[in-house]
Amino acid sequence: MKKKAEEPKEGALTRGMDYGTPGFDEFQAVLLQKSRSRTKTQKQQLELLALRFEMEDYLALAGNPEKKAGDFLKDFLGILDVQQKYFAKYIGMKPSNLSKVIKGERPVNNDLALIFARLFNHDPMLWIKIQAKNEMNRIRSAGKKYETYSLGELLREQEAAYLLRKKK
Amino acid sequence: MYILDLINGEPVSSEILVMDVKSLPLIKDGWQFNWRKLASTGQTYVLTTRNTPEIAEGALCLRIESGMLFMEALELAPHNVGQKNKRYDHVAGCLIAYACRESFKTEGEYRGFLGFVSKTELIHWYVEKYGEKVARGHRLYFDAESGEHLIKEYLYRKKTDQL
Numbered sequence: 001m002k003k004k005a006e007e008p009k010e011g012a013l014t015r016g017m018d019y020g021t022p023g024f025d026e027f028q029a030v031l032l033q034k035s036r037s038r039t040k041t042q043k044q045q046l047e048l049l050a051l052r053f054e055m056e057d058y059l060a061l062a063g064n065p066e067k068k069a070g071d072f073l074k075d076f077l078g079i080l081d082v083q084q085k086y087f088a089k090y091i092g093m094k095p096s097n098l099s100k101v102i103k104g105e106r107p108v109n110n111d112l113a114l115i116f117a118r119l120f121n122h123d124p125m126l127w128i129k130i131q132a133k134n135e136m137n138r139i140r141s142a143g144k145k146y147e148t149y150s151l152g153e154l155l156r157e158q159e160a161a162y163l164l165r166k167k168k
Numbered sequence: 169m170y171i172l173d174l175i176n177g178e179p180v181s182s183e184i185l186v187m188d189v190k191s192l193p194l195i196k197d198g199w200q201f202n203w204r205k206l207a208s209t210g211q212t213y214v215l216t217t218r219n220t221p222e223i224a225e226g227a228l229c230l231r232i233e234s235g236m237l238f239m240e241a242l243e244l245a246p247h248n249v250g251q252k253n254k255r256y257d258h259v260a261g262c263l264i265a266y267a268c269r270e271s272f273k274t275e276g277e278y279r280g281f282l283g284f285v286s287k288t289e290l291i292h293w294y295v296e297k298y299g300e301k302v303a304r305g306h307r308l309y310f311d312a313e314s315g316e317h318l319i320k321e322y323l324y325r326k327k328t329d330q331l
Contacts, residue, residue, distance in 0.1 A: 019238075
């Protein structure tokens with residue numbers, strides 16, 4: 001019977017890497033060789049996964065420069081080497097409308113989000129949330145003073161109006 | 169992301185945060201690495217539960233060298249080590265999966281590779297538990313495939329999934 005690997009007895013689980021030594025160079029050379037032996041499909045899968053993480057991080061981080069949902073779509077098509085007109089035809093959309101989605105002139109609606117998620121193997125809400133985040137940032141930067149709204153003030157004003165009506 | 173509370177067997181919602189130097193774990197508290205010193209060599213992260221964000225359950229230092237991402241240091245909190253008194257499980261898995269995810273952000277030919285040096289006695293544990301590959305001696309690495317597997321298992325696992 002195969003012996004089960006023993007659990008760590010100490011908290012530290014690594015040792016320092018010997019950067020710059022011949023052993024290190026040899027280690028990197030092995031990995032470089034593995035990297036170069038990746039097939040085109042493996043390279044695409046890697047890039048697609050990296051792009052998915054980029055979308056997730058875009059959502060998680062505040063204050064990053066805007067990237068439209070359409071920009072991400074363009075990146076996906078670029079990685080897969082799929083022409084926009086063929087993509088539009090495949091998903092039953094006019095090429096001009098797809099172009100508008102990519103430029104951010106048309107939204108990625110729920111239907112498109114479900115199609116993209118199915119094709120690129122991730123959560124459809126990623127597309128919806130990215131659009132919502134961008135839209136929210138645009139509205140916020142438009143200058144409307146949202147801090148003037150207060151629940152306390154709303155309730156006080158309602159109460160005052162009620163009392164006034166009662167007096168009358 | 170969830171780690172497992174070994175007291176009641178419940179998954180505990182957790183997160184991995186970039187930590188400023190002053191908030192990093194200390195040797196005087198039983199940690200082995202000098203995390204404040206490590207912070208000058210790479211980016212440091214700490215795993216905490218959402219309910220107790222002030223308590224580090226594990227820590228990670230990542231460094232890019234010669235275009236590749238390396239796990240410079242990985243450590244479990246003293247209370248998460250050992251058979252008898254260990255409080256949380258899956259801390260190492262979550263931190264390694266996070267490091268693998270970061271490796272996808274590396275530009276160039278080493279994208280998707282995460283390298284590190286294992287302690288001698290842990291090589292077998294790493295290979296068996298996390299599917300790492302041995303390249304040269306104590307130098308181990310994750311490739312994109314094993315990294316993706318760990319990311320799914322440790323970072324995307326839902327609360328209702330079996331831990």
